[in-house]
Structures are given as structure tokens and as C-alpha cells.
Amino acid sequence: MSAQSAHPAPGPGRIPRTQDAVAAALPPGQRMEFYRQMGEATDDTIAAVLRRWWTLVQVAADPATTRTAAAVKGGTAPGCSAAAVLRERQEDR
Secondary structure, three states: OOOOOOOOOOOOOOOOOOHHHHHHHOOHHHHHHHHHHHHHOOOOOHHHHHHHHHHHHHHHHOHHHHHHHHHHHHOOOOOOOHHHHHHHHHHHO
8 A cells, every 4th residue: 555645746737735836826916915824824724825825826827717818808708797697687587
């Protein structure tokens, strides 16, 4: 029987789940907020803070995120806006 790490090794495009890797992946303005939250975290909350920011940088680093954001901004994304869905729901009442 072999031991498996609870955190998979970073693959291509994956950012290691460490404070240094997350901080390096953030723009300076967000990096300061990351450090502030990490500095205020307790023993009970520090893992959740790191996980939240790591998830943010993982999503931001994914090329699909950039393509999707561009499609939404350009009005070419499939589907309809939340405003249209809410309007439709109001009309159905």
C-alpha cells in the first residue's frame, strides 16, 4: 500500500496550493488583500482562506475563463442574461 498525497501534484497549468504560489499568481492589488486575509486568519480559518484564493487564481489562469469572459462581454456567449431570466420570471407571474 502506498501513501497518496491529499493535494495532487501540480500539473500543467495548475498552481501549487501554497501561499507563495498563490501570491505570485495574483496582481499586486489583490496580493495585498490576500496577505491581509492570511495575516488575519486563525488556525481554524487559514486553510479556508488559502483554498478560496487558490481557487480564484486557478480559475483566472484557465484559458477557458478568458474565452468565456470575452464572449460574455462581447455578447456572443450562449444563453441569456440573468436580467432576461428575471424579467421572464416576472412576466410569468
